Amino acid sequence: MFAASFVYLFFAVCAWRAGFVSLNGTAAWLDTSAEVGIVALAVGLLMIAGEFDLSIGSVIGATSILFAIGTNHYQMNPWIMLAMCFALGAVTGLVNGAITVKTRLPSFIVTLATNYALIGAALGFSRLLTNTTSSSIQTTPGVELLFGSQWGQANVAVLWWLALTVVATIVLWRTPFGNWVYATGGNESAARGAGVPTGFVKIVLFIVTSLTATLLGVIQAVEFHSGNAANGQGYVFEAPIVAVIGGVLLGGGYGSPLGVFFGSIIFGVITVGIFYAGWNTDWLMLFLGALLLAAVLANSYFRRLALSEG
């Protein structure tokens, strides 16, 4: 939270004249924060439980193109396509989770594989069916309202982001399932010994992660009025970066939705702030890299501090 205010103030000063602190500027960074925040939240939960998901990028792209092709080329009802998109997301999560839990392979590799397989399938099928890998979409007012509402520059994604953060916070802190998530990542064999169904916990979180990626895919499709199979690959690493900046431990067992929320704010402020400050956006990666390194060091320092006998 301190870091988030600091980064905000930094860009507020540097990009004051360009209108970073204006209504539009604020809406711009909120949009960016919200979109990465939606997936980073779920990736963060998964990381707390000790697993990774790199397949979110392809889920975003695949569901956006599925929605576009279905509504535009086949004139399907947008609500039905919406259900199909979320079904695709859920199945992807289930496959990721089932393979990871059954084979005990690192989820890093499993989801890297599904990320490639899914983007390949999305590109291949959309080329086969429509001879292109991007397509415009058709919606209904109801779908527009849920996933495409805008107030000035601010996107409905901001509301989804806030709502999901609240839900995730309640689940993690106030339900038995939340306790199991921390235990699964903190010490899996101890958790299993205490009767926690760790495999179930992981599979649920993989499905939730894919569903948030689907949500983001649909939001972006409706926002830009088009779907693109190649969309979303940037989030593959941005989401875990945001989670780590938000205080989630790489090794699992520790982190909070509120932390990831502030991590997302930092990400949005930097991304949009650099643009508003008029600097070359090539510097963004350098900023993020430095920040990630600082965050990892700080996290491991606080972890040691918290565990020292006192």
Add this chain to the structure above:
Amino acid sequence: MTQSDPILQLIGVSKIFAGTQALRNVTISVRPGAVLCLLGDNGAGKSTLIKILSGVHPPSAGAMLVDGVETRFSSPREARAKGVATVHQDVGAIPLMSVTRNFFLGAEPTRGWGPFRLFDSSAAAVAALAAIREFGLTRVTDGEQLVGTLSGGERQALSIARAMYFGARVLILDEPTSALGVKEAAKVLSLVKAARTRGIGIVFITHNARHAMAIGDDFVVLNQGAVAASFRRGEKTREEVLDLMAGGDGSEPRPDLEDDA
């Protein structure tokens, strides 16, 4: 049934893993309010025996009796439900979680109804703190304290208090003192005594003859998967026990063997 009838018995139990005989015809019995010390060198079959008692593996041959009734545990969860709890040395606690959350892990008390059932953290904290205080863990006054800040002995106290809170009648303690310093080990031994006074049957697994002699009522020495000796408190000297653990017949004390306390 009288109070001193065994709670848990193994009769003629053998275990074979892929052609290797890990246990051969082992008979032990755990009495309420008594400490059964299971002694043996590394590889003597102690861990296999723990796994059978705690429901991880079924025996290949022989019978397990709970309250005199033949029983088969299909899982550690079932063993716990029948009152047989195992406290492992390292894997019992999750360092980055609070005392309260560790205490109720897998059995979280909830408030509310249906899908809106929430973890009742304030009631959980009160119950957990009261339970660990009974076992002398008075240093912890905030249920939110992370378990990683506790010492090895304090974690043992937490695990034992937890097992007893959830209704354990038999406590299996796997090498509870081996990784601890002298002071901490003494604390754990007094914990075991406290549990014994409450009528709990305790299986105390160790390769430390000194700790065993300090606490044990019944003794079983394992050697190469078989019971090398079985005796009551005061029937053998420490030298004889050490000799048995090293594979001798216990008849000749061997002063050259030093215990590793």
